[in-house]
Amino acid sequence: MLSPPTPTNARKGTTVAPKIETMQQGSATGNPRNKVALAPGHSLMDWIRLGNSGEDLTGVGGRLQDVTPEQLARHCRRDDAWLAIRGNVYNVTPYMNFHPGGVEELERGIGTDATKLFSQVHAWVNYDSILKKCLVGRYRPRTTDSIPATDGSSPSSSEVGLGAFLATKEEKEKHNANRNTPLQPPQKKLRYDWYEQEERGSVVLYCQTQEPSIKVTLGDDNQNLTIVVSEKDASQSLHFLLENTIVWPPRLIQIPNSSKVELQLKKVKPGHWKTLGLPIQKSDQEMGEPVSYSNYSKMKVSDIFSVNYNTKILALSYLEQSFSTTPVGHHVRVHNTFEGQEVERCYTPICKSMVDLPTEEDQAHLYLMIKEYKDGLLSSWLATRSIDDIIEVSSSEGSFQTSCFTNRKELYLFAAGTGFTPMVGVINWARRIIIGKCTKISLTFFNRTEKDILWRDELDRLAQKDSRFTVSHVLSEADESWTGLRGRMDGELLRSQLPSRNPQDDPKTFVFVCGPTAFTQLTGGLLSVMGYSNKDYHCFQG
Incomplete structure (x- = not known):
């Protein structure tokens, strides 16, 4: 919805013509993509309080109902505004003045199935949590293909907790079952080789892509090693009881110009190993078979680095001996609950340094650059975290290759x-x-x-x-x-x-x-x- 760009002078030391419209600070989740400044009393926390006040925000007495396209189209005014997102219909009339993008932006979708519009602009937003008190019911188009599917870059409804607000018990059960279903295995099982020297051994993984997501976990005995490799919408695992103990953390090396990844294991006691160790079959899975794991993990703030006056880097580590990699262009979600309302925001992990090669200790941490926004509920909370505080972080998400x-x-x-x-x-x-x-x-x-x-x-x-x-x-x-x-x-x-x-x-x-x-x-x-x-x-x- 942009007007043609106004020519400006970008030469050094010069002043430019009028600026294009840009989105200002103050997003509900700390994101700088707002178009308008919210009026006093209309922050996300104010919206949460309104939702918990007991006032009926659905406009239908809280009774879930099926909504046809014709019924939805009748609610297309600012004072009577419904819209559909991924199969659910919401009465957004009371939310109009709370919308960080402004009333006009929200009006673009009212009276219609706004799934496509929403995915283009707000793919990262946990909308079902924000609008759950406005849920009217299920959207029932005439044909099953009327509901736009999400594209590869947008999270599906199951990824952002839509199951909590589905209209029927059967739909909830089906949704929850789908969330616990293991990812489908790729055509080829994960292959690996094992090499060793006097002081260290190496596990070389032959992946299908140049940058998989890899999670490495070592048991408290320093011998029980688990490697989970996620790529092409599938995850596979390797489990070993190593022949002897190793030092935590190991070192993970991406082999340049190839899809091979090397995991270097430093031995506690130098010497020759006859084998890598005993393969372990977990949960009735064969080595290299698909796995599923919890979406969120508790992580501890291990260190904090200042970037500038309103930005810092949080170094996070798992509570157990574990670490994971994040592919280029992928992100994680940070989650917290404020007055009973779940709020989450996407962050792209960075490295500790763009110049220096990461050490083993660096690889064992997840680094998030946090910019604090005045009206950002989650970013303000993150900016006040201290060493040893616990934060809930999701596994990596994204489709970029x-x-x-x-x-x-x-x-x-x-x-x-x-x-x-x-x-x-x-x-x-x-x-x-x-x-x-x-x-x-x-x-x-x-x-x-x-x-x-x-x-x-x-x-x-x-x-x-x-x-x-x-x-x-x-x-x-x-x-x-x-x-x-x-x-x-x-x-x-x-x-x-x-x-x-x-x-x-x-x-x-x-x-x-x-x-x-x-x-x-x-x-x-x-x-x-x-x-x-x-x-x-x-x-x-x-």
Whole structure:
């Protein structure tokens, strides 16, 4: 819903023309994608209190009912607003003034099945928890294919707890059963080899993709080893009672330009092992068979690092001897309950350093960059955590595949604000895994002021160490001392940072975009104008 971009001057030290509409701070979950400032008394906590007040927010006395498309269409006014999302109908009339995106944005979906619209804009939002007190009933279209399916980048209804609000007992039971069903096995079982030296042994995993998600767990006896490999919508496990004890944590190494992963195990007592150990069959599963595991784990805050005046990094570790990897472009969900209301938010894990190689201890932690927003319920809570506090974190989620850019020589990254975090994984992957293929990594980083730039020193260090990497900072509210680029994303600025694409030439360039929704949509449109197809760029959705 964007108007054509207004030309601006992005040259160094110059002032720009009027800015495009951008989403302001104050999201219910701490996300900076709001379009409007909420009125006093209309925060997420105020909405939670209203929902717990006993007032009927459904408008139908709380009696669940089936709603046809014709019935839904009749509730299309601001003072009588229903909409459907993934098979459920909600009366959003009382929520209008609480919506962080504004009343007009919410009005786009009323009276209709708004599933597709919702997935495009708010795929990460735990909507069923926020709107559960507004549930009217089930949406009953005339044909079974009328309800839009979610795309690969959006979480399904089961992933965000929709089962708690389904209309019938049978649907709830079916939903809960599906959640506990193991993932379907891939065509090939997980293969591995075992090698050893005097002081350490290595388990080499032959995966199907270049970047699986891997979880490693070691029992308290330091001998019972479990490896879970998740890729292509399936998880497989290996269990061993090792011949002898090992030191925690092991080291996980992604072999460059291959789909092999090496797990190095340091022996407590150096010496020769006759075998890796005794294979263990758990829960009637064969070695390499599919597994299922709890979506959320309790993690402890092990360390806290300051980034700038409103952002910090939390280093999290599992309560047991365990760690997991997060594939490029994937995220985890952080969960907490406020006054009986569940709130969750997606965060993209980062590494401890973009310059230094991770140590074994670094790999045993999950690093989350947390930016605190004034009206952000969850981000404010996370920002006040202390060492040893417990946080609930999900396993990694996402559908992005690195295969879309592994053969491209030049990568151009455009990030705004915390949209920088997915770029950390892309940069590390390009530098360390697809060795010899990527010759240029260009990051254009948009912020309001100098003090808002995240990890500026780290980016400068990386630019000094790796000649392939360059970073350009663009500030929308720079002071007079700023000599860098000024402005917001527009066609002129994009052309100054990115070469045009000739469809007749072999593609060598790939573009990544992440930031507020308006920024992402605008940049995607400008890329199309410059000749880039959807195979030439990827927009991470916040």
